[in-house]
Amino acid sequence: MNAPDDLLPRLTALAGRRFGPRAATLGPDEDFFEALGIDSLQALDLLTELEDAFGVEVPDYELQGVNTFGGLAEVLRSRL
């Protein structure tokens, strides 16, 4: 089980590997769709990576309105 405190840095690091160094420097409240120019299919791909990395299952609808790493970390935390 992951300690909730390291969840955000792990998530950011993973996004950095997936979407380039800009992603790794993104603040928890920045809109990643806008900042990284990613589309919904790339967002789903990130979701797949997160599910694998954290060993959780997150239905897509849990991501409705989620557009920041802070928000994403909250969703993951609720599933750990």
Added chain:
Amino acid sequence: MTAFLGRTLSWDLRERVLEVRLHRAPCNEIGLQTLEELERLVDHLVGGGGGARAVLIHSGLESGFCAGADLRALHAGLKERREQGAPARALRVARRVATRLGIHRGEGLAGRAAERVHRALVRQAIGGFIDRIHRVFDSLDTLPLPTIAAVHGPVFGGGFELALTCDLVVADKSARFCFPELRLGILPGFGGIPRLERDVGNAVVRDLLLTGRSLGASRAHELGLVSQVVPRGRALEVARRVARQPLRFDPEVLGPVKQFAKPLPARRLAEERRRFVRLVAEPRVAEALDDFVHRTDARPYLP
């Protein structure tokens, strides 16, 4: 003919395995051209497949296996039909008749008559397309050879339904399976529900349909939908090894055994077709398609 290069897909025979590669950008959306080339593939296989003993279907595009039916083509077709086709003519004729007969509120009657004509024609046109899709998918489903799908990225809608015609699915970790059709006001129309019911069960069908959620490869594997999950970029290579295994068996035995193990859910498929064709002519579908093709935000695939 052991090799074919089409506009949406190609195939070649490698060590007695017919490898079919989808290659229509952006993500192998299935429209008329794909259908025609799939029909050609089925004709080839039914005619012996040049000695093929197994079939492997995969995508040559990085974007994914297949994002489903070509919604942009469907939208354009419906729009053209409405704007230039029979409904406009039907409306003109109905107006003339109403005026000549001096019918009170003739305009409203003419409009409703034209709308009925339009829906009937949409049902006829899309019904014809769906009949052809069903023939091709049923043929793939019941081929007396082992069929393997190697999938990655989006395996959505019609793409999911294509994968479901295959005997085994090898999934790259990036694969995601989804039935987004209810968002458009329709149900999956390429045989998806009956096949997923047959292969996995109705609880999974309901979970996917009623929430519109997608399943990752690992979850799909746990459910039995996927035979193997492999690291990113390795599905084709693993599927090639899988496809070679049944070559050791006598095809005279393998064919009938497969047919016994994989019955075609014909009654449910016919029912699905009937329901799909009825729903697709409803105005809400045209509106949802219009919304889909005009969306400029980055999230059209999220539920």
